[in-house]
Amino acid sequence: MNYSHFFSACLLFVFFQSSLAKQPVVDPSVQLGPRPFFLVSQMKDSPLKKQLQSCSNGPFKKSGFSIGHRGAALMFPEHTRESYEAAARMGAGVIECDVTFTKDKELVCRHAQNDLHATTNILLTPLAATCVKPFTPYDAATHTPASAECRTSEITLAEFKSLRAKMDGFNPKALTPQEFVAGTPPWRTDLYAGPTSGTLMSHKETIALFKQWGVKMTPELKEATVAMPFEGFTQQQYAQKMLDEYKDMDVPAKQVFAQSFHEEDILYWIKQESAFAKQAVFLDAAESVKDLPSLETLKSYKAKGVKIVAPPIFALLALENGKLVPSVYAKNVKAAGLDIITWSLERSGVMAVDKGGWYYQSVTDGIHNEGDIMEALHVLHHDVGIRGIFSDWPATVTYYANCMGIQ
Numbered sequence: 001m002n003y004s005h006f007f008s009a010c011l012l013f014v015f016f017q018s019s020l021a022k023q024p025v026v027d028p029s030v031q032l033g034p035r036p037f038f039l040v041s042q043m044k045d046s047p048l049k050k051q052l053q054s055c056s057n058g059p060f061k062k063s064g065f066s067i068g069h070r071g072a073a074l075m076f077p078e079h080t081r082e083s084y085e086a087a088a089r090m091g092a093g094v095i096e097c098d099v100t101f102t103k104d105k106e107l108v109c110r111h112a113q114n115d116l117h118a119t120t121n122i123l124l125t126p127l128a129a130t131c132v133k134p135f136t137p138y139d140a141a142t143h144t145p146a147s148a149e150c151r152t153s154e155i156t157l158a159e160f161k162s163l164r165a166k167m168d169g170f171n172p173k174a175l176t177p178q179e180f181v182a183g184t185p186p187w188r189t190d191l192y193a194g195p196t197s198g199t200l201m202s203h204k205e206t207i208a209l210f211k212q213w214g215v216k217m218t219p220e221l222k223e224a225t226v227a228m229p230f231e232g233f234t235q236q237q238y239a240q241k242m243l244d245e246y247k248d249m250d251v252p253a254k255q256v257f258a259q260s261f262h263e264e265d266i267l268y269w270i271k272q273e274s275a276f277a278k279q280a281v282f283l284d285a286a287e288s289v290k291d292l293p294s295l296e297t298l299k300s301y302k303a304k305g306v307k308i309v310a311p312p313i314f315a316l317l318a319l320e321n322g323k324l325v326p327s328v329y330a331k332n333v334k335a336a337g338l339d340i341i342t343w344s345l346e347r348s349g350v351m352a353v354d355k356g357g358w359y360y361q362s363v364t365d366g367i368h369n370e371g372d373i374m375e376a377l378h379v380l381h382h383d384v385g386i387r388g389i390f391s392d393w394p395a396t397v398t399y400y401a402n403c404m405g406i407q
Helices: 003-022 035-039 047-054 081-089 125-128 158-163 177-181 203-213 234-247 265-270 295-304 328-335 355-367 374-385 395-403
Strands: 065-070 092-101 107-111 132-136 148-149 216-221 279-284 307-310 317-320 323-326 339-345 388-391
Touching: 035 047, 035 395, 047 374, 047 395, 065 081, 065 395, 081 092, 081 203, 092 158, 092 203, 092 388, 107 203, 107 234, 132 355, 203 216, 203 234, 216 234, 234 265, 265 295, 317 355, 317 374, 323 355, 323 374, 328 339, 328 395, 339 374, 355 374, 374 388, 374 395
Parallel strands: 065 092, 065 388, 092 216, 279 307, 307 339, 339 388
Antiparallel strands: 092 107, 132 148, 317 323
């Protein structure tokens, strides 16, 4: 054997492997699937429809205008690895992790601290014993819905990770836990919620994943269901811990859009974390148009250092002669000098049937078919001037963003 050749070959192999390890992880390629094209086809004939049809051949790339709401929650169990990967492959340039905490004060991704009964299989596992309200079946005599309440704060991170996510929903007429968890709305699907998928994630795990994919991150500090402080863990420590996990993992503040519905959290970040505060997002909890803040209140937000507000879609739209137009509130936000992000597209079921539901309550009479999703998106971008929009199916927004040249 020629040992010098063998030794050289070994060195070359080691060098090659080392070089591969140093290569940056390639972003998932953008794959939009048929839905955006279907929505465009459903639009009424117009110059906008022609413009959107003209870019149907792509190429498509990710856009920061496209924000994955809980990942890609229209079809995948929310806040799971699979949902996040789907959002990234659809070109979402920003992806959300709703942040709450476990019994051992570890941060995890769930829409609410007390939603495990509706979003995981916990009721079908021994951890059902930890639920603060055990499963109670539907009572036909009193028409009392079936119910349960299970919290992340009652289980450890390891126990949380042992669960599997399912599509958000429950059956209010369930007589058994098995029937209760089988409550997926008919316009969604359970195809991606099997026993080997629905991978739950800690906040740190999402940070590592999103760094690999080269996407920006928008964590939302969720309100605690438990009384705060929780075993000495204060609200400010909670707000700080969320940002500290980005700093600990060397994520620049400009890559993070920290969110909260609570002004106190936003003001805390403005005071303590000025770099992150530049992109902090103050979510608006208005349930109807009458609940929206006035121009004077919006100006007070600006004076306190708030830069971005995020109201629901209905807050920004109105009807004028049957057409979607910017609302008075939308004009007030701009007059106050604030940027706008809004939520959530693709979360309203079948538009021709449900007329957009809660998210489009201000313009229900102007919603007629699935193509109106694209019409609304265009008004929000072109006329309202939003800087981004959360969507349960980011491919739709990615398609629009690429057609309009939005980075």
